[in-house]
Amino acid sequence: MDAAIDALKAAMPEGGRVFIPGCAGEPLGFADALARRPEAAAGLTFEGVWIPGVNRTDWAGLHDEARAEAIFVAPEWRDSFAAGRLAFSPLTYTQVWRRLSERAFEAGLFTVAPPGADSLCSLGVAADFSPAVFERTRVRIGLIHVGMPTVRDGPTVPLDAFDVVVEVDTPLPGYGAGAIDPVSAAIAARVAGLIPEGATVQTGLGKIGVATLAALGDRRGLRVHSGMVTEPLIDLLDRDAVDAVTTGVALGSSALYARAADDPRMRFRPVGETHAISTLAAIPRFVAVNSAIEVDLFGQVNAEWMDGRQVSGAGGLIDFLRGAWASDGGLPVVALPASTKGDALSRIVPRLSCPPSVGRGDPVVVVTEHGVADLRGLSIDARAQALIAVASPAHRDRLADDWSAMRQAM
Structure with a gap:
């Protein structure tokens, strides 16, 4: 060197x-x-x-x-x-x-x-x-x-x-999401229920993205179009659930890297193609699945801030959500646990305290372990009600009270 x-x-x-x-x-x-x-x-x-x-x-x-x-x-x-x-x-x-x-x-x-x-x-x-x-x-x-x-x-x-x-001759960087916890598995099962056979799927990193891929083994005719693919893709290819893969990056073990070289269904393309809105809009039934830190009752998404500190970035989140919005039959999905810290802290919040990663002008389908809230086409009141319904039961009454107070002040 x-x-x-x-x-x-x-x-x-x-x-x-x-x-x-x-x-x-x-x-x-x-x-x-x-x-x-x-x-x-x-x-x-x-x-x-x-x-x-x-x-x-x-x-x-x-x-x-x-x-x-x-x-x-x-x-x-x-x-x-x-x-x-x-x-x-x-x-x-x-x-x-x-x-x-x-x-x-x-x-x-x-x-x-x-x-x-x-x-x-x-x-x-x-x-x-x-x-x-x-x-x-x-x-x-x-x-x-x-x-x-x-x-x-x-x-x-x-x-x-x-x-x-x-x-x-040093090892390539790898990636592993670790063991999938029950909440992530439950969220992934709900997300998988939104993905029909023949759809094109994008998932991000993290336990929910990995668990979502792993939950699709019984499908047929799927295509993957993503910025990156991870280890569960191997099982989907082995089970013939996926017909074609377009990605910019593979992140995982040496087994995934070897599969990337050998499998004719996989192709690699740069970000100028994988994330372009014109490319994504032309894909029918494009389902984009990304995780977040919190969502507020207006439908705004925080994927970058935690405890008042910048801890990440938006990355391809907005590109893929907008691509799914433009796709015929597409679904822009944001998936997250309803709460954290032993259910003490809700991740559905009244109002974000930080700049939003996704604004309320880009309504999404929010999935938690408690359900699915499709915010597309909803009024602000209907959005709030839908989000409260997928929040942790322990926090719903407080969220309803907070929304009522905010609504009266508008």
Whole structure:
């Protein structure tokens, strides 16, 4: 990795902007090497789309004079965010795709599979954002990762397009949601009941998204169109529940990565395609399933704030919900537990105390373990009633009283 670091410093003696991929393409070995040579990070601004819970490197924390730009906030980056070294931008995936595709980068790292006989390198299971910046990057550093699979259908880059090539043999970043708890399983069962055979499904990370995929094994004719896919997809493919998969990223174990290389039903596409409203609107019966932290009685969704602190970002949430809205027969689903902390705290709240991730102008289908509240087409009073009905029974009376008070003050 020293060759990659030396190339960076030679290309940018005064510093500059560096693209760093995320998800399974995160260059962990490079991060470790840079941590051993922190002075090499001085003056650099690292930019990429790094996923909380998956990509843990605090790029801005490598040196006091290093900076980073991101669309998420994660616990590992909290100190840099608080110190102002990490610039957080509340952008959707389609918005950050456009920003990246219009920016010039002095250097960029690109994790790719070993080249084939045609001297082309597959972007493998991390095809999300690298295509946006590749042509606009002055010095391209190719990390030839022996563990990155060459997928059958996905973006490639020519080996001779790299200025520096480094071979890498460290494990790819993985992902596991952990054991599925009974509440997540109950929510997933309700969500699965909304998904007909022949539908196209998108799910996010987290226990509810993983549990929803796992609950679809008895379906036939499904298609998956998602920003990322996780481990339960293997079972759906084995059971022939899914006919085709379009995704930008696979996140899971080596078994999932091997399946991505071998299964002809899987294809990988960049965010400019997977999240584009024109693409999503053209998919009939597109069901987008995403989780949230809380929903208020106006139908506004918080997917980013907890206890008054920014803990995540909107990511592809808005893109997929709006795509499902525009789809013929589509469903924009937000799924969450009705309460937390042993039922002491309701996650259906009277009014959000933070900026909404999804405004009330984008009504969704809210699913908890207690039921389904389809807010589309409802008046504000009908929305509130529908949401109170899927809240925890222990909190319904208080929510009704709060709504009555807010309604009288309008």
